[in-house]
Amino acid sequence: MFEGLERITYQSGDQIFQEGDVSNCAYLIEGGGVEISIQREKQPFRVSILTVGDLFGEMALIDKQPRIATATALDETCLVRISRDALEDKLTKVDPIIEHLLRLILRRFRKTHYRLTQKDYLLPEDADQVTDVDFDRTQENMIVHVRIASDIIDALSRNEFELHYQPIYSIKDNRIVGFEALSRWHHPVYGIMSPMQFIDIAESSDQILSIGLWVLEKACADLKTLSEEYEQSPLFVSVNISARQLANAEHIAKFIGVVEQAGVDPACINLEVTETMLISELDYAQQTLSSLQEQGFMISLDDFGTGFSSLSHLQKFPVNMIKIDRSFVRQMLLDHDSMQIVKASIGLAQALDLETVAEGVENEDELARLAELKCDY
Template sequence: MSQWNARVSYRAGETIIRQGEQGDCAYVIESGRVEIVLEKPDGRQQRVGTRGVDTMIGEMALVDDAPRTATVRALEDCCLLRISKEDFSRRLLQADPVLRLTTQVILNRYRDILTTAEIASQDRSAPAEALERGHAERGQVIEGIRLCNDLRAALENDGLELHYQPIVSANDGALRGFEALMRWRHPVDGLIPPDVFIPLAETSGLIIDVTRWAIHAACAALSRLKAALGRDDLYVSVNISSADLASQTILNDVWLALKESGLERGQLHLEITERMLMDQPERARAVLRAFRMLGVVIALDDFGTGYSSLGYLNSLEIDVLKIDRSFIAAMNGDQRSLELVRAIVGLGKSLGLQVVAEGVETSTEAEGVARLGFDSAQGYFFARPRRECDIAADVRRPAQSLELRVSAR
């Protein structure tokens, strides 16, 4: 779990950081204002600066084990976002090597400057604060910290939800299953797109918890949908990340979700990407093999958009190929794209894989994927993602409508 997302509050006059104490975290000021005070050996105190909203205090604790160099007190009631040394170190290790080295050198030299400068006689608070705030605004760092903190709260307080997009037979429109797609409706900012909050979850370390929740929620939902629709042959597909694949808990998380929901073999699909296979091929082989033993179906998502390697299709435990929307859209009116998609479908079939078309949005595309021999398809042409409570009423209409289109082509 990420250790950087705690929100803490202090009243005016309270001490937040005490000079000489050991520190293990820094804080970003979300609201309020603080003063920074040097306590001299003779007992006198001298204010050397103040800090306000969107600035950081206690930052040197993130890079060394030296005692705190100053006392920080709240001038007003304050709300702070905590960043732990553990989380900072993990992020630094994941950074580009050049960036990592540069960051460490700059931070260490900053420490040297602070310890040698006669800061007691110089009031540098205003320029430093202005510089920090300007940097935060340019890089949107503070906003990212806030959203990560709110994402943790959403995860703990049922603030996330799954919507389910039907996956249908490309030939006759019969319902085959669903892809579970995550949604976050922020209480202040409204609907936050997955392409915003999923990367935040990955960089903050929250993605393991988010995926665990998604797998459990999707399995439980499918169990209920099977009963509501009177169908025992449906499946649900959930996306996982590279961090999930490397997690020591992923197998147990999946096993527990299957056990609690009572799903049968083949009814949980997990979607991975080509990049995940490239990043950690040996780990991928071991985990995918273990998934197979649990009865989980593995789908290779967005095939053709990453570092495609035909060797992976043969050597890894892959069951389903999901062809990216960009290929589906390009094949109409472009003969080369059409032949490429035809070749990919043929390759998948020859390897015994199910082939799914993603992002089908028009009747022309739907008819095209049916003619090319795709097994299944999904996209707005068939149905938009729906909440679980809407599925029972909605999924039959797209399937029947598609059946009329297909039979009439």
């Protein structure tokens, strides 16, 4: 299997590579053992001990970032050297989904490495145990990640998704005026999953496009039923729309077609976008959202106050309402800073003739205070 590959022998204590070195190859252990360590406060801390059959340094086969750890031979150690050049051609021919998953795994490893090196609260004698646990957990998470990325491809055809609805309540009119559509995935292994557990994976591929259309179709159909049940009209329904959806002109055309075919007034569809997404995808987001708003869709800015909020962003983008993040709403009666953020958000919205939605209201005291501040929903 490894015929023709270079073999290198290291003696006990020899460094195979050092943290920060330029990466260009991985190693398979044929004999001996290797210690993997990281630097924290200029001191080496052991991450793991590798033995015969283990592969290490494999991140260098996929990206060109510097080494994130140091590898040292524990005794006389024979290694098979696997160069990036040997695999580069194969990697370019691999399924794009697989290549993307590999890069996501690398990103997860690198984030974990950074987090571990920042753990100033660890005592040196505890470092081995804690870092081992963290890396084991990371490996488990990656297995779950790969499983989800694979299973999400057929989840729609297996009818594993469903929508739940959170009422949107008009404080002034004292009635329900709309609903927020919340997707849930009934995974056959991991049970009920919220979007926080799978949406990033979906957004990393075109799966988010299929899921987005399904959510809209279901929400449009359910809106008619909800309107009849509550005997109130017009109700609106809020659905999330991602950067990948906004960037795909063909998808947006289908998106509009779904609403038209369902016979729903676009004014009854509220598209929720995050401010972080707007800032990162500034150009096409502004243009696409403006077009959707001109056709009657409402646009709301989700999780307001948690990202890069500024007056210029609210002026620049076609927004009808802002949603004040639940983290501020839940703490506003207990924490002065949270109350000031809620007040400022509502005041800013009023100055710009925008409506406000307070997320996560749980009791009458919170509702009464929001009414005093003239929050809309």
